[in-house]
Amino acid sequence: MPDEQLIGQLIDQARASGLPLTGEGGLVQQLTKRVLESALEGEITDHLGHERRDLAAAGSGNSRNGGPVQARCSAGLTAHSIAARGGKT
Numbered sequence: 249m250p251d252e253q254l255i256g257q258l259i260d261q262a263r264a265s266g267l268p269l270t271g272e273g274g275l276v277q278q279l280t281k282r283v284l285e286s287a288l289e290g291e292i293t294d295h296l297g298h299e300r301r302d303l304a305a306a307g308s309g310n311s312r313n314g315g316p317v318q319a320r321c322s323a324g325l326t327a328h329s330i331a332a333r334g335g336k337t
Contacts, residue, residue: 258275261267268274293299 262269262275270276
């Protein structure tokens with residue numbers, strides 16, 4: 249499915265369900281949060297050299313010890329500001 253069609257479907261579904269496109273809790277905010285979380289998750293996977301819950305990394309001293317990466321869009325943090333803090337929010 250071409251990107252334009254997929255985007256159109258997301259917008260149509262949001263409107264049909266009464267979800268605002270912009271603003272607090274709107275489609276744009278939700279999509280931004282998911283994209284940032286996915287990008288940050290990919291960066292940590294590249295940095296550590298293994299996927300989440302990869303048993304081969306257990307006990308290596310280079311394993312994950314927390315929950316999923318979460319973007320805090322409503323707090324004004326961006327991927328850049330999180331990365332600049334060394335991943336600490």
